[in-house]
Amino acid sequence: MSIARCQEQLDSESSHANLFYQRIQEWIKRSEELLRLNSQINPEDSASQIGSRATSKSSSRKSRRSSHSGSNRSGTSSLAFARAKEAARIAELEAEVAVLEKRRSLEEQKLRLQQGQERLTLETELAKSKAKEQVLSSIMELARCSFVPNPINLESRKGERKVEPPITGLEAKPVGANGQLSVAAGCSTLNPGVAEWHRRPSVTNRKDRAVESEHSGASSSPSERAFHEMLGLHHHQNALQQQQNKIVEMLATQQKKSNLPQQRVPIFNGDPMDYGAFVRAFENVIESKTSSSSERLYYLEQFTSGDVKELVRSCHYLPPERGYQEARQLMKKKFGDNYRIVTAYETNALNWPEVKAEDSISLDRFYIFLMRCKNAMECSKYLTN
Numbered sequence: 001m002s003i004a005r006c007q008e009q010l011d012s013e014s015s016h017a018n019l020f021y022q023r024i025q026e027w028i029k030r031s032e033e034l035l036r037l038n039s040q041i042n043p044e045d046s047a048s049q050i051g052s053r054a055t056s057k058s059s060s061r062k063s064r065r066s067s068h069s070g071s072n073r074s075g076t077s078s079l080a081f082a083r084a085k086e087a088a089r090i091a092e093l094e095a096e097v098a099v100l101e102k103r104r105s106l107e108e109q110k111l112r113l114q115q116g117q118e119r120l121t122l123e124t125e126l127a128k129s130k131a132k133e134q135v136l137s138s139i140m141e142l143a144r145c146s147f148v149p150n151p152i153n154l155e156s157r158k159g160e161r162k163v164e165p166p167i168t169g170l171e172a173k174p175v176g177a178n179g180q181l182s183v184a185a186g187c188s189t190l191n192p193g194v195a196e197w198h199r200r201p202s203v204t205n206r207k208d209r210a211v212e213s214e215h216s217g218a219s220s221s222p223s224e225r226a227f228h229e230m231l232g233l234h235h236h237q238n239a240l241q242q243q244q245n246k247i248v249e250m251l252a253t254q255q256k257k258s259n260l261p262q263q264r265v266p267i268f269n270g271d272p273m274d275y276g277a278f279v280r281a282f283e284n285v286i287e288s289k290t291s292s293s294s295e296r297l298y299y300l301e302q303f304t305s306g307d308v309k310e311l312v313r314s315c316h317y318l319p320p321e322r323g324y325q326e327a328r329q330l331m332k333k334k335f336g337d338n339y340r341i342v343t344a345y346e347t348n349a350l351n352w353p354e355v356k357a358e359d360s361i362s363l364d365r366f367y368i369f370l371m372r373c374k375n376a377m378e379c380s381k382y383l384t385n
Contacts, residue, residue, distance in 0.1 A: 017099040272344040294320035
């Protein structure tokens with residue numbers, strides 16, 4: 001049970017107790033009002049109103065009897081009122097005790113829930129601290145295992161290893177007249193059949209060092225092997241990170257493209273002036289997204305009409321790769337030739353309807369057509385006029 005639910009139950013019980021208390025108070029008030037009204041009526045007044053005043057004796061006897069009965073009723077009413085008042089008080093106290101007991105129970109539950117939440121928070125923090133301590137301990141252990149000695153110490157050790165004891169049996173002679181050092185052989189002789197010894201070049205490149213470490217193998221120390229393993233792991237992680245970044249960039253680019261409006265390929269009906277725009281739209285929207293020549297040929301037929309559609313349809317009898325290339329070549333030869341395009345623009349310009357000076361809309365249309373002609377014929381070799 002949560003704290004909010006306990007609070008709601010406490011509020012509900014408190015409201016019920018308050019309502020019961022109000023009802024008891026109203027009942028007590030009504031009883032007191034009724035008793036007060038009954039006590040204000042005198043017995044003499046009621047007897048004088050009911051009886052006749054014929055004789056003084058009869059009236060006095062009736063008055064004494066009425067007074068005696070009225071006093072009895074008044075005492076009985078007082079006792080009933082006191083008893084009802086005490087009963088109401090008892091009921092009120094019992095209701096308060098019940099509400100107090102429920103309130104105490106709910107407060108205990110609320111306190112237990114709060115303590116449980118605090119304990120859970122402390123346990124969570126303790127678990128986090130233990131996890132961090134374990135990670136730091138493992139990192140320190142890995143760093144201790146992958147410790148690389150100081151290069152200066154390595155060089156000094158290498159220098160120490162270079163110092164070798166002199167070869168027994170060889171005696172150095174002073175330099176002769178020809179400037180050469182002569183060595184006298186003792187009891188030990190050199191083997192002339194052994195190949196000449198050459199010093200290995202120092203490794204300066206990172207890749208050469210890696211190859212050297214691979215060739216050395218068992219001769220390298222555990223710390224050096226751990227260092228090379230960590231270095232290789234680091235390079236592998238960098239490569240994975242770069243690959244992940246490329247994938248994220250590709251996804252972002254694809255998302256941006258998907259948010260753009262959908263591209264549409266216009267239907268080509270054989271007008272040479274629309275051939276260039278149709279080819280560019282078809283290559284960007286269809287050809288760049290499909291690698292199958294058969295699909296490209298069907299799409300080419302779908303976005304053409306009239307004689308062009310029949311021309312493309314005739315290429316379905318050929319193999320897909322050859323059929324698509326043949327359809328593109330036939331379309332370019334029949335509708336995309338520069339001479340045909342220039343001729344179409346020239347014919348359209350000469351047959352343009354007459355434009356009046358006051359017709360601004362027609363002038364704008366003719367201006368746009370002329371700009372289209374200019375842009376289309378800039379690279380045409382047939383533009384002579």
